[in-house]
Amino acid sequence: MIVDGGTLMMETVTFQTEDFPAADRFAIWCERMTQLMGPMEMASEHAPDFQARARVLQLGALQVWPMALQPMRFRRTVRLLRESASERYHISLVLSGALDVRQDGRHAVHGRHDLSVVDLSRPFDCRLIGGGHLAMIGVEIPKVLLPLPEQRVERLLARRLPGKGGIGALLVGVITRLCGETDGYRPADGPRLGGVLIDLLSALLAHTLDAENVLPSETHRRTRALRIRAFIQRHLHDPGLTVSTIAAEHHISVSYLHRLFETEGVTVAAWIREQRLGRVRRDLADPALATTPIHEVANRWGFADPATFSRTFRSVYGISPKDYRRRHTQGGRSSSDHRELLSQGTASARSAR
CATH class of the missing domain: 2.60.120.10 (Jelly Rolls)
Known part of the structure; x- marks a missing residue:
């Protein structure tokens, strides 16, 4: 045992x-x-x-x-x-x-x-x-x-x-x-x-x-x-995913949807952003996707505007998407460094909600 x-x-x-x-x-x-x-x-x-x-x-x-x-x-x-x-x-x-x-x-x-x-x-x-x-x-x-x-x-x-x-x-x-x-x-x-x-x-x-x-x-x-x-x-890839479409799909009001997420300690928009960023972060660290342009990776997870995505990624994780991919796929940081960096970024994201 x-x-x-x-x-x-x-x-x-x-x-x-x-x-x-x-x-x-x-x-x-x-x-x-x-x-x-x-x-x-x-x-x-x-x-x-x-x-x-x-x-x-x-x-x-x-x-x-x-x-x-x-x-x-x-x-x-x-x-x-x-x-x-x-x-x-x-x-x-x-x-x-x-x-x-x-x-x-x-x-x-x-x-x-x-x-x-x-x-x-x-x-x-x-x-x-x-x-x-x-x-x-x-x-x-x-x-x-x-x-x-x-x-x-x-x-x-x-x-x-x-x-x-x-x-x-x-x-x-x-x-x-x-x-x-x-x-x-x-x-x-x-x-x-x-x-x-x-x-x-x-x-x-x-x-x-x-x-x-x-x-x-x-x-x-x-x-x-x-x-x-x-x-x-399941719908993070859809840039048309909004509070209104989510509420309509589940036959509830927008205000009730907001209340559901408030009791969970997060706004709807913040949770969607966190999930999308997490998927992008995962793909940027994947060596098999190293040649895929960053804007395509971001678009795949619902970020339609490259400039907005880049600013959002940096504000949450304190590093640009390009630098994150390079450091993660080319050995610029140890795995423990990455865990520390991402935990700091996640804490920063939560404090900004």
């Missing part, structure tokens, strides 16, 4: 079977899964030399753990529940392979970007199927944190919840980005990010149950704000 992170990044725990002798790997993996999810019967035809890796992120009361592993079976029986019951839900997001889930007489096979809900206080039988290493992300959430009656949630157990459109796609995007960018988060970000996942999961379950009316108004507000942010990110 490896503990990653320090005072400046979110703490995660990494566990990989390759750290142990082949004959012991499956037993050690089973022990680790028992610690995460409670007692289970586990089996795999790959047990003699089991290959698996997982990271555990603590987000307040939630745990999120991406993992890659060989096919296996997890099963909780009535007998095991008598030993230890857990008042939590386990949400699985399939990234590759398939997950066969059986609970409460329901059965479904989940494929890529499907989500499933399992009640850890009831018997279940789950099989990871496919070839090679399968990739999944698990989310553990206490039942009391979901603002939905348990009797309603139980109607969704083992049901395939698609994650390729609507709220499901938004939830999948947040989970996958979170698991891929942990270095950018601080320990204090954990509870806030956990709250984001709870809001999105609650919205997805309520939508599937046609029970949005039972959600708190604050959950509706935060979910709408997340949807709008995702819309903006």
Whole structure:
């Protein structure tokens, strides 16, 4: 087990079977899964030399753990529940392979970007199927944190919840980005990010149950704000993206849109600018795009006027786009210098809002 992170990044725990002798790997993996999810019967035809890796992120009361592993079976029986019951839900997001889930007489096979809900206080039988290493992300959430009656949630157990459109796609995007960018988060970000996942999961379950009316108004507000942010990110390339077009697309007033972003501590225009600058900054640092003219990179992300873009970039990051590209792609600064420069620029941008 490896503990990653320090005072400046979110703490995660990494566990990989390759750290142990082949004959012991499956037993050690089973022990680790028992610690995460409670007692289970586990089996795999790959047990003699089991290959698996997982990271555990603590987000307040939630745990999120991406993992890659060989096919296996997890099963909780009535007998095991008598030993230890857990008042939590386990949400699985399939990234590759398939997950066969059986609970409460329901059965479904989940494929890529499907989500499933399992009640850890009831018997279940789950099989990871496919070839090679399968990739999944698990989310553990206490039942009391979901603002939905348990009797309603139980109607969704083992049901395939698609994650390729609507709220499901938004939830999948947040989970996958979170698991891929942990270095950018601080320990204090954990509870806030956990709250984001709870809001999105609650919205997805309520939508599937046609029970949005039972959600708190604050959950509706935060979910709408997340949807709008995702819309903006998909349309950053469009120079016609304005407050008015965003409001019209989401059937809300301009004033209400401004209020949504005010509660997030940022104006709509400032957030759009920050996202666009971030995409430009990324492309300017990409050696594969080193021959692409800077004005084309800027235009690709919605900056139609080169002079305005150049002034904006310099005001935020304290350096011209040309100098930033040269220093980043030609080794003029170390990576730590760049991180310091960009953190200063981001702080400057926020203070100017």
